Amino acid sequence: RALGDYLGVKVHACVGGTSVREDQRILQSGVHVVVGTPGRVFDMLRRQSLRSDNIKMFVLDEADEMLSRGFKDQIYDIFQLLPPKIQIGVFSATMPPEALEITRKFMNKPVRILVKRDELTLEGIKQFYVNVDKEEWKLETLCDLYETLAITQSVIFVNTRRKVDWLTDKMRSRDHTVSATHGDMDQNTRDIIMREFRSGSSRVLITTDLLARGIDVQQVSLVINYDLPTQPENYLHRIGRSGRFGRKGVAINFVTHDDERMLYDIQKFYNVVVEELPANVADLI
Template identity: 55%
Template sequence: MSKYYDNRKMGGERRYRRVVTPRKQQSSRFNQSRSTRREGQSSKYYPEENEVVESNYDQLHESFDLMGLKDDVLHGIVSHGFEYPSKIQQKAIVPIVKGRDVIAQAQSGTGKTATFSIGALERIDPKLNKTQALILSPTRELAQQTAEVVEDLGEFLKINVHCCIGGVPIEVDMKKLRNAHIVVGTPGRVIHMMEEHVLKTKDIKTFILDEADEMLSRGFKEKIYEIFQILNSNVQVVLSSATMPSSVYKVTSKFMRDPIKILVKKEELTLEGIKQFYVDVENESWKFQTLLDLYKVINVTQTVIFCNTKEVVEELKYKLNEEDYTVSSIHGEMEQEQRNVIMKEFRSGSSRILITTDLLARGIDVEQISLVINYDLPTNRENYIHRIGRGGRFGRKGVSINLITRYDLEVLRDLENFYDTEIEEMPKNILDYL
């Protein structure tokens, strides 16, 4: 049983309050919620998935050499450090290369970005200095990261890749888009460049939505529809994400033609290399002291802490700075230049703790992350998988720790049920998992 305490001076003396309920009490309380949900009762915390959509494609190509790729593309793959294709790469690259519409789902950290990047690069004609592939991402940070992957993999093709995102001077886009073979961007800036007739769409033959479930959510859906209205009617469409709610398929039926579906059952979405734990702090006000107690025990290279609002992000950063921790924070309302600096500092290791909202839950890859802490449980199931997937990427070992109150117990068990996984009480020997 974990031993974490809330230290407070009350009435002139220091008192210790245990913030982890004894295992016996927890097991009876938690097991009751488990049994209730497994009898088929609907979740009252997250919307139910009523429709089961299954894969319709199982062909494998177990070597990059067997995929019929150009020598220059293969050279880029090897130079990028890939030796053997991951499971999603074995299945999805060839259909993308052949021009099929593809829905590609795979666990976080298994090479989805490289999958659609290789597919897009193979379809590019380097001699045609026109935009031929458009890749959309939900955040600027993810778009920048994706553009870097495409550039690295396409190093020997002699093509131009441009990252088209907000926060960058319009003049830069207007210059770079003139001869960009592949454009990676966020919806708002991409639409603006299309409307200004700076981003030409005549020769775009591949359209890729990264983090597709997020891109087709209510926040982006209208913008994505608007882009589809501008693109050629015969454009190839590729969707990629770790999570694909059934609601996504209803939307895709409007603009995809007989898509190949490469899907993962929800109970297989959690990565084997990520150990999931919880600490029951009982009350919201005891979370911070519990976090401090955690940091007295653990010593990891870098940590990402997820909160649900920017207000909590900033408050937590202030408190940790007061305790002499080197902390960075990032959320969507920051200027792009500031966000770039923060991410650069975190990647370099000069900042060891990054506190963020779900802005960074999807796709961001920092090799040194071995610990993810959910200061707040996410507001939807999909983001739970994306959050914990920031650690344990590409087979590396990772740990996620959820700080929960008494009101979060049912939510935690709902996540367990949905993903058919075990989120255990954090053990004494937590260091053995890091």
């Protein structure tokens, strides 16, 4: 919408958890670009509020994440409704077999641009790890960091929704101001939290991988992997939240004894060396 305001382009966000009737009204009045989630986009196509014969280009962004989150059937249903003569773009930071299968089934002689893994690591982001030995020591380590560092804004990643709520409660009980968002929250609540975070009224956001790719905030200078991701591919999406648009960023990974193998796998996957966090951590951010 921000770009559309200056280009004279009408853009509509078509997502679940919002009014179906309002979506229908706006789409029928005419828009140039629809940005949406698979379920709601398919629903609008099925209702013919979004006319497939008027679509000139279809873009599937974050294809690997969409397919891994159980949207495969909905995405396939959408492709079945698209006209034969349409430009299709499939974008993904990683390209698993499921995403390549889409290109074979629904695209005509597609041009593939595949980036080597060792070119994926984000320049300008300093990456470190902290040995915490035991899971129970992570909270103290986190609080120590926030007492040491002067941070503009930061994102903390954990691996479960329940842990988002647990860590949020623990941080607030120690007088740290934090926000939290995860997939169990309704869309309206998540939108409010993200607006507060983007505006800077909230400076620490605790979240899960589900929302890792939707956080695009220029002021984020620090990402903390309180839990290492369960898949190396998600590491890129997490640490990419810091150092946006050429700014300096830092990623700090909490590593227990059980996490050492995953840290090794991440370094091998991206062909990088993640150094131990130095004593002068305050000078890094």
